[in-house]
Amino acid sequence: MHKILALKKTILVIFGILSVFAVLALGNLKFSFDFSQFFPEGDPDLIFYNEFIEEFGTDDNFLLIAIENESTVFDQDFLERFDALSKEAKKLPFVTQSQSLTTLFYPLKTSFGYTKLPIIHINDSTKYASDFEKLKEDNLYINALIDENGTSLVLALETDDKLDYEQSIVLLTKVRSLLDKHGLKNHHLLGRTYFYEALVAMQKHEVTVTSIASILLIFLVLLLIYRRILIVFIALFSITIALLLFLGLLSVLGKELNAMAAFYPILMLIVGTSDVIHIVDDYLIKLKTGLPKEKALWSTLKEVGTSTLLTSATTAIGFASLLTSKSSSISDFGLNAAIGVLTAFVTVIFLTSALILLPKKEYLLPKREASKKWPKLLSGINNYTKKHHRPILYGSLIFTLVCTYGITKIDTNYQIKESLPTNSTIASDFKFFQDHYSGFRPLEVAVMTQGESKISDFDVIQQIEKVEQQLRTEAPIKNINSISSFYKTLHKAHNLNKSDFFVLPKDSVTFESYKADINKMARKQYAKFVNKNETKSRIRARVLDVGTDTLNQLYERFDRFTAAQTDSSQVKFKLTGSGVLLDKNSYYIQDSLISGLLAGLLMVALIMALLFKNLKLLLISLLPNLVPLLFAGALLGYLNIPLESTISVVFAIVFGIAVDDTIHFLGRYKLSRDGGLSKEAALEVTFLKTGRALIITTTTLFFGFLILLFSAHAPSVTIGLLVSITLLTALVLDLLLLPVLIRKWLR
Secondary structure, eight states, X not given: OHHHHHTHHHHHHHHHHHHHHHHHHHTTOEEOOOGGGGSBTXXXXXXXXXXXXXXXXXXXXXXXXXXXXXXXXXXXHHHHHHXXXXXXXXXXXXXXXXXXXXXXXXXXXETTEEEXXXXXXXXXXXXXXXXXXXXXXXXXXXXXXXXXXXXXXXXXXXXXXXXXXXXXXXXXXXXXXXXXXXXXXXXXXXXXXXXXXXHHHHHHHHHHHHHHHHHHHHHHHHHHXXXXXXXXXXXXXXXXXXXXXXXXXXXXXXXXXXXXXXXXXXXXXXXXXXXXXXXXXXXXHHHHTTOOHHHHHHHHHHHXXXXXXXXXXXXXXXXXXXXXXXXXXXXXXXXXXXXXHHHHHHHIIIIIHHHHTSSOGXXXXXXXXXXXXXXXXXXXXXXXXXHOHHHHHHHHHHHHHHHHHHHTTOOOOOXXXXXXXXXXXXXXXXXXXXXXXXXXXXXXXXXXXXXXXXXXXXHHHHHHHHHHHHHHTSTTEEEEEOTHHHHHHXXXXXXTTOGGGOSOOSSHHHHHHHHHHHHHHSHHHHHTTBOTTSSEEEEEEXXXXXXXXXXHHXXXXXXXXXXXXSOTTTEEEEEESHXXXXXXXXXXXXXXXXXXXXXXXXXXXXXXXXXXXXXXXXXXXXXXXXXXXXXXXXXXXXXXXXXXXXTTHHHHXXXXXXXXXXXXXXXXXXXXXXXXXXXXXXXXXXXXXXHHHHHHHHHHHHHHHHGGXXXXXXXXXXXXXXXXXXXXXXXXXXXXXXXXXXXXXXX
């Protein structure tokens, strides 16, 4: 360590070079958003889905464009402009198919063969009323390509699978250009590409805003604490460099920032500030005793540096506990956050130490004598814990029981709309499709024949139709399509296009006669529903965003129906699709959360056991940090906040950070006891030398995470509120419960 102190200028040069490289690397930092980041990795259903899309393609490769007209869409000028848009959209990049009511037709069987009847007679306004009545009578396209009031039409674009961010931007730019060209300004978009654009824009905005807000907060906090602009500059410069190095490292490692990216600046800056405050506070105290700068810093690094290393390690372990999550988005966040915490520690220890040795100590020490309010306050808290140990213990027990009950009220009825930016265009567009159409969530049912059966067998099609009709009984499920639709459409065409005949033919002879016609007229469309050897098919639908728990109950009803009402010797049905996988993730959240925290708790306990070498001290250190976790869960239960992947990180953040205060407190207590002080004297010294830093760092963390209340991302707002309140609770337990436990359990 003496060599490090002697090489302060070398350290500054090294960090300067690293910072330059980090700045250059920032240009390659990428943002991404994909719902597949929340799929449960390793789950058998995910493996099945990946095999399914190899044959049928993804289920989210669509972009829906809903266009409103003031009173009705049945206006010739509007229909002509909409039709022109529909036809030109077929030529857009990455678009494989374009569908709208102005480009689709009803097939009609005549004595001369099949003919096409327009669904909407664009050039004959006298037929508009009958066209709309026919649409409502058929109910094939209502809430799919036209809303039930006839005030908006949808252009449905099918795109290439898995468009990346750049391709999404290209497509959306072209779409908006076409909409402007045809004067169709009152429009709403929905689809994977639109989510990609909007949520990446939100991520970039969130990272920028949280970085600036965190830096300003830290500046104010440090200025109020130390009242020396030089110390503020050194601390802020060190922490900002730590953030810069972290982001540069993520870029070099090829990491993409996802929906959790807004937390990185807060974690880096606020957690880094905590390290700085502990180091600087102790260093200034030693300078006041008359020690030379080098000796003061050496002493600080030996005493506080060890605790800071441990707190950084335990915080990193807390975040690393998220690696047990089956969601790649959450596990990546855990790993990145752990890397960030360690980056902040290394930067503070080396860069801050080097910087703080440069100025003369008179430029660092306050001009006025330190206020005596702090010692008085801290001694008062210590005396309170001594006199009121019973109320503190009983109060902690009651609080724990209340929290435990609150946890039982947690639900996972998460809705996609809660992840959308508040008061944004995409949120209003999402609501529009939710209210007027069939929503966003895709739903797929895989159909698999058994034995010698083929999808096109009459018996198998009847089974598919039975399942399709069952799906129609579920109110949230809309826009259902399957292979049976081809046969029902032809049956209707053979019966004067009457809506009553949109059913499967009753006999196999008629059914078989339609096969050749389907092969001639709709081969390309048919291939999207049936694989080449006719052993697999799909039922496609979309589901309203009614909540994960509600949909999981729906899925269970479906499974019971197919098990009881279909012939599994002929055909089997299995729910799949990106929406089902998102919903299934809720099953894993609580399990991975518990297993991850237990693993983290075990590792932290091991570290503390090595540090304290005292079983009772180990138990004392863990108890005040388990209660805040219970409190965080209780808040979710009592406030009716659904537990979902993003919000589950609250527990890792609370566990990783809250334990820091305990380590600093017990580390100072043990140091005092090892120095020969009595229990009471050691507690008094611990409060006076550590209490101030604990209160200041927790207050900084409290307001730091409250910055998230201004986020446009609703889960981030929830996380900011929960973490802030819970960390404050952890501080109260450390200052009140911890001394009581020490007095009760330690000699």
